[in-house]
Amino acid sequence: EVQLLESGGGLVQPGGSLRLSCAASGFTFNIYAMSWVRQAPGKGLEWVSGIRGSGGGTYYADSVKGRFTISRDNSKNTLHLQMNSLRAEDTAVYYCAKVRSSITILGGMDVWGQGTTVTVSS
């Protein structure tokens, strides 16, 4: 079964850091680009960051550029999101998602995790 399982969410103070992880199973992880997408409470979806299957290219939304770092460990089928200098507006459910096509980096995402909640508050 194709599956993504996020972990690492929690409560953190403004200015703090958090590292999210996403464990993948059921597909050949290293040939698919992956993304992180977040959803603030009661709001819509916002793309956060994406990474090529090889890990050789990383992409960020302007809202997180310079603060967040996406990475992947293809030997462990795991995707990460290191989040630094967190702000209240980063509070959201964070989803990891697999891109449907093996030749597209930022295309349709056909497999999603259940999400992990990040709350930034003092």
Add this chain to the structure above:
Amino acid sequence: QSALTQPASVSGSPGQSITISCTGTSSDIGTYNYVSWYQQHPGKAPKLMISDVSSRPSGVPDRFSGSKSGNTASLTISGLQTEDEADYYCSSYKSSNTLVFGGGTKLTVL
């Protein structure tokens, strides 16, 4: 990145057809054929319904179809069913290697 523009809500009766629009610019929808549509029920993760403007993943009913004209993409649902009631989001690849979502449309099946 500016969000794509979707209507806040649409509604229809069972059996009817509805269309949700998604308007972007020449930097995203107008240039690239990487438009996707997602369905999200409350408290659930999004589900891919359409990718690459009009391609349906396996398991998605053929009642769902996608199209694009100029800077506007559209999702059409024919033969509306009660379980189609959900939020729908469009997304598009945007120049400079980013992805942008629409604000979402709440579909009510009356």
